[in-house]
Amino acid sequence: MKEVFIIGNGVAGSTLALNLSATDSFRVHLISDESDFFYSRTALMYLYMGHLTAQQTEPYERNHWEKSGVNRIRGRVFALDRNAKTLTYRDVEGNTHQKTYDILVLAMGSLPRFLDWPNSTLKGVSGLYHLKDLEAIEAYTEPTKCKEAVIIGGGLIGVELAEMVHSRGIHTTMVIREPYFWSSVLPDSDAQLVQKHIEAQGIHILTETEVSRFSSEDGQQLSGVQLNSGKELSAQFAGVCIGVTPNTGFLSESGLTLNEGVVVDEYLQTSDPSIYAIGDCAELKHPSTERRAVEAVWYVARQMAETLSKHLIEGRAAYEQKHWFNSAKFFDLEYQTYGQVSTSSKRKNSEQHFHWHPKNQSKGITLSYRAHDRQFLGVNTFGIRLKQSVFEQWLNASESVDTVVAQLDRAHFDPEFSKMYYNDFRYAFLSNNG
Amino acid sequence: MYTGLIGIAALISAGISNTLGTTPQLMASIALTLVAVGVLGYTYSSYAASGPGIKNNGVMFRSLTQRGVWAYASAVGLTAFYILLYFFDSQLEGIIRGFDPLSKMLSGNPASQWFVYGVLYTLAILLFGIKFIVKYRHSRYQIIRTISVMFFQLVFAFLLPELMARLNGDLPYYDLKNMWPLNYYLFDQYAVDGFISAKQLGIGLLLFGIASIFIISPILTYKFGKRWYCSWVCGCGGLAETAGDAFRHLSDNSVRAWKLERWMIHSILVLITLSTVGVVHSYLREGEGDYWLSADLFLGLFSLVVILIVSLIYFKRKEWLAKDAKRSILIIGALIVGLSGIHFLSDSYHVFLIPTYTLRSAYGFFIGSIFSGVIGTGFYPLLGNRVWCRFGCPMAAILGIQQKLFSKFQISTNSGQCISCGNCSAYCEMGIDVRAYAQKQEPIKRASCVGCGICSEVCPRGVLRLENTANPNQLS
Ligand SMILES: Cc1cc2nc3c(=O)[nH]c(=O)nc-3n(C[C@H](O)[C@H](O)[C@H](O)COP(=O)(O)OP(=O)(O)OC[C@H]3O[C@@H](n4cnc5c(N)ncnc54)[C@H](O)[C@@H]3O)c2cc1C
Numbered sequence: 072m073k074e075v076f077i078i079g080n081g082v083a084g085s086t087l088a089l090n091l092s093a094t095d096s097f098r099v100h101l102i103s104d105e106s107d108f109f110y111s112r113t114a115l116m117y118l119y120m121g122h123l124t125a126q127q128t129e130p131y132e133r134n135h136w137e138k139s140g141v142n143r144i145r146g147r148v149f150a151l152d153r154n155a156k157t158l159t160y161r162d163v164e165g166n167t168h169q170k171t172y173d174i175l176v177l178a179m180g181s182l183p184r185f186l187d188w189p190n191s192t193l194k195g196v197s198g199l200y201h202l203k204d205l206e207a208i209e210a211y212t213e214p215t216k217c218k219e220a221v222i223i224g225g226g227l228i229g230v231e232l233a234e235m236v237h238s239r240g241i242h243t244t245m246v247i248r249e250p251y252f253w254s255s256v257l258p259d260s261d262a263q264l265v266q267k268h269i270e271a272q273g274i275h276i277l278t279e280t281e282v283s284r285f286s287s288e289d290g291q292q293l294s295g296v297q298l299n300s301g302k303e304l305s306a307q308f309a310g311v312c313i314g315v316t317p318n319t320g321f322l323s324e325s326g327l328t329l330n331e332g333v334v335v336d337e338y339l340q341t342s343d344p345s346i347y348a349i350g351d352c353a354e355l356k357h358p359s360t361e362r363r364a365v366e367a368v369w370y371v372a373r374q375m376a377e378t379l380s381k382h383l384i385e386g387r388a389a390y391e392q393k394h395w396f397n398s399a400k401f402f403d404l405e406y407q408t409y410g411q412v413s414t415s416s417k418r419k420n421s422e423q424h425f426h427w428h429p430k431n432q433s434k435g436i437t438l439s440y441r442a443h444d445r446q447f448l449g450v451n452t453f454g455i456r457l458k459q460s461v462f463e464q465w466l467n468a469s470e471s472v473d474t475v476v477a478q479l480d481r482a483h484f485d486p487e488f489s490k491m492y493y494n495d496f497r498y499a500f501l502s503n504n505g
Numbered sequence: 506m507y508t509g510l511i512g513i514a515a516l517i518s519a520g521i522s523n524t525l526g527t528t529p530q531l532m533a534s535i536a537l538t539l540v541a542v543g544v545l546g547y548t549y550s551s552y553a554a555s556g557p558g559i560k561n562n563g564v565m566f567r568s569l570t571q572r573g574v575w576a577y578a579s580a581v582g583l584t585a586f587y588i589l590l591y592f593f594d595s596q597l598e599g600i601i602r603g604f605d606p607l608s609k610m611l612s613g614n615p616a617s618q619w620f621v622y623g624v625l626y627t628l629a630i631l632l633f634g635i636k637f638i639v640k641y642r643h644s645r646y647q648i649i650r651t652i653s654v655m656f657f658q659l660v661f662a663f664l665l666p667e668l669m670a671r672l673n674g675d676l677p678y679y680d681l682k683n684m685w686p687l688n689y690y691l692f693d694q695y696a697v698d699g700f701i702s703a704k705q706l707g708i709g710l711l712l713f714g715i716a717s718i719f720i721i722s723p724i725l726t727y728k729f730g731k732r733w734y735c736s737w738v739c740g741c742g743g744l745a746e747t748a749g750d751a752f753r754h755l756s757d758n759s760v761r762a763w764k765l766e767r768w769m770i771h772s773i774l775v776l777i778t779l780s781t782v783g784v785v786h787s788y789l790r791e792g793e794g795d796y797w798l799s800a801d802l803f804l805g806l807f808s809l810v811v812i813l814i815v816s817l818i819y820f821k822r823k824e825w826l827a828k829d830a831k832r833s834i835l836i837i838g839a840l841i842v843g844l845s846g847i848h849f850l851s852d853s854y855h856v857f858l859i860p861t862y863t864l865r866s867a868y869g870f871f872i873g874s875i876f877s878g879v880i881g882t883g884f885y886p887l888l889g890n891r892v893w894c895r896f897g898c899p900m901a902a903i904l905g906i907q908q909k910l911f912s913k914f915q916i917s918t919n920s921g922q923c924i925s926c927g928n929c930s931a932y933c934e935m936g937i938d939v940r941a942y943a944q945k946q947e948p949i950k951r952a953s954c955v956g957c958g959i960c961s962e963v964c965p966r967g968v969l970r971l972e973n974t975a976n977p978n979q980l981s
């Protein structure tokens with residue numbers, strides 16, 4: 072029996088732990104400092120808004136963990152001795168323990184990014200990543216104290232946080248560096264569509280604006296957010312959502328190869344053969360051309376965990392970045408993407424986009440394809456659910472955009488009786504393409 | 506909401522007012538109007554004012570929806586109402602008289618306590634149906650489905666039986682859409698005699714009743730899953746979907762609850778089958794010669810059907826049997842023991858030495874009244890809105906077996922898009938842990954799924970889709 076220690080009980084660590092413990096070859100120890108049981112980080116907003124209770128955000132029943140045989144440890148790992156193959160952690164009572172591992176897996180996730188703005192330690196300023204952040208936000212946004220909030224950053228966590236505080240009747244302003252909401256990821260046509268939807272919910276968006284400092288009247292509690300324009304927004308809460316960075320915490324002295332994250336090869340192995348890294352904290356040494364070395368999303372963390380499970384149980388399973396996909400929800404607007412759709416600023420002339428949306432509705436589809444041979448490259452869809460497996464077939468077969476348009480109904484995934492937009496879309500596409 | 510409360514208060518005082526001598530009719534109309542205004546006003550202020558989309562903010566914080574004081578208070582209130590209705594209807598005399606004009610208009614008879622119950626029940630489905638439609642107005646599936654339950658309740662459960670009673674006084678109350686075994690008294694002697702004495706129309710209805718169990722329902726379930734009945738047609742389901750919607754997240758979705766569910770629902774199915782067979786058998790034997798079917802022929806036919814079904818399951822669905830072998834064998838065993846029990850231990854008045862009608866009235870009391878009424882509806886705010894459908898309804902059990910065995914219905918998942926957030930499981934009124942399947946990228950094919958489609962609505966990533974295109978031979 073190999074002693075496997077996994078640090079971090081997020082989706083990466085927990086998926087791996089359950090898979091390994093289902094075989095007889097490993098004794099699995101799962102150490103994490105945030106919570107006793109794996110919970111879904113993506114559900115933090117639903118917890119705050121009262122859609123879910125804390126226990127409902129746990130993807131596996133507690134009984135399931137008891138039966139799995141995984142040894143769950145609540146504690147924080149702070150030291151690693153690679154020569155002796157030991158790690159040291161501090162438990163909740165403050166006692167330290169040293170353990171010897173055969174295999175160590177780092178699944179420590181991310182940390183919210185902060186810039187060195189003056190006064191960012193004031194009460195009322197918080198990122199959103201861990202449960203303790205949610206507790207802080209809960210306290211800061213107490214309706215009697217908080218009437219105005221500023222959310223800094225136009226990304227997925229930013230819009231979730233905006234929806235959260237807005238749901239408590241707080242006047243919410245988003246401060247965004249880019250010209251449109253999330254135009255660091257979406258082409259402008261799509262970014263505008265989303266931004267319009269968010270604004271229609273009552274959120275104010277200031278674009279091409281940056282924060283210069285936080286201000287306070289009493290030196291403790293936030294009272295305003297100062298912008299680079301010199302203007303000051305009155306605010307009792309400021310949410311910092313300018314992205315996340317891989318959590319490499321205590322590893323700086325360990326001698327492991329680190330870059331932005333913990334660098335791993337295609338077997339998710341670090342520079343030390345008995346140590347692996349998966350999920351948000353891992354950085355791929357050789358990412359595929361269309362994808363990035365660090366991809367801090369749920370699906371990647373889970374796929375890495377599945378691959379590493381296979382690698383450790385069956386041997387030699389490499390992690391492969393296949394076609395990119397992602398999904399999100401901006402207030403009531405659902406978004407899905409398959410393949411590659413570049414932003415307007417990064418798009419080269421070889422990549423053509425066709426964007427369509429029905430008048431006065433928060434819905435739309437953007438297709439991207441290669442200009443010279445019309446090969447289909449990817450799709451963004453808003454308010455229309457499309458089937459991932461069909462798009463994967465098309466992408467694998469390097470299908471032409473004309474085929475995709477002609478057969479778009481095959482990817483239909485909206486609920487029964489929903490209005491179907493494929494004919495409108497097709498008509499628009501054909502009239503645009505002669 | 507407060508207007509609604511005043512309305513209910515007015516209804517109660519209508520009961521008292523009888524003794525005070527004011528006109529109960531007036532009180533009843535005022536009361537119902539107030540209830541309607543209350544529900545519609547609540548709908549407007551909570552849902553219509555904001556745009557379309559999911560409206561679950563604060564569900565887990567509110568006293569009424571999170572088992573707080575208000576939840577207990579309403580459960581006690583509802584339960585008290587059922588107890589009065591079933592056992593102390595004389596106390597309701599004042600209220601009942603208030604409904605006389607309406608009843609006379611429809612059937613020509615004065616109102617009974619059941620008429621009052623029917624009016625309130627139908628009104629609840631209509632008013633909360635409107636609330637549901639406004640709440641889920643972004644979804645055509647939800648709108649159409651809700652119009653369907655409202656229609657079936659109003660026309661089939663409420664108006665038609667009353668009008669039929671007017672046309673043909675002999676005909677027993679028959680809600681066309683209520684099949685045996687939900688309508689467990691369908692084959693009781695008084696009912697069958699009633700049908701027969703009502704001549705063509707009656708016999709037609711009786712045949713329709715038999716056809717709906719053995720022909721219509723399996724075909725529809727094959728094509729659409731049991732949802733065609735449970736969340737589109739059924740009255741119990743209709744109330745659960747509309748008035749019970751606010752409590753759907755209270756259904757227990759632990760594995761333990763699932764185990765209990767399977768045990769309970771199948772035991773009740775066996776019980777109701779045996780007691781119905783027993784009842785029919787005993788009056789056939791008693792009146793040998795009065796009916797064209799003899800008691801022994803009936804038993805023989807019934808055994809044949811059981812054997813046919815069991816062998817069908819055995820040869821067509823071996824995997825399924827293996828997985829749940831213990832339960833299946835137990836059910837079959839119970840049925841067979843039961844059948845021979847009827848044969849050897851029954852005479853005209855007894856099934857297994859227990860007087861037939863004692864068995865029947867025990868079933869009627871514990872299952873029909875206490876379970877489906879008091880616990881099933883009265884406990885909405887504590888146990889969720891589908892307790893009866895999930896743990897007690899024999900009809901749901903039969904449709905569930907059909908759904909599991911040979912239906913094209915399933916909930917498909919959109920590949921690997923699930924973020925394990927848990928909304929689907931939390932808002933599943935049948936307590937299915939939908940997420941457990943979605944995060945493994947498996948389709949959901951569960952016997953209990955009534956196809957309400959709410960998991961698909963609340964999923965923030967569009968992962969789930971109800972479909973009629975599954976290969977019915979594939980198991981999840
Ligand atoms: C609000 C929010 C919404 C999101 N929504 C989406 C979404 O919709 N879709 C999507 O794809 N992605 C989403 N993400 C990103 C997604 O949640 C992450 O990619 C994913 O959770 C990463 O999982 P992980 O297992 O790598 O790490 P984590 O979930 O971060 O788990 C790591 C755990 O390790 C613990 N830990 C770290 N260091 C130590 C140590 N030294 N000792 C002990 N324990 C330690 C941490 O406390 C943490 O609990 C969202 C993230 C946030 C914050």
Ligand code: SF4
Nearest residue numbers: 923924926927929964
């Ligand atoms: S609601 Fe959707 S994303 Fe959330 S757990 Fe269910 S299927 Fe997964």
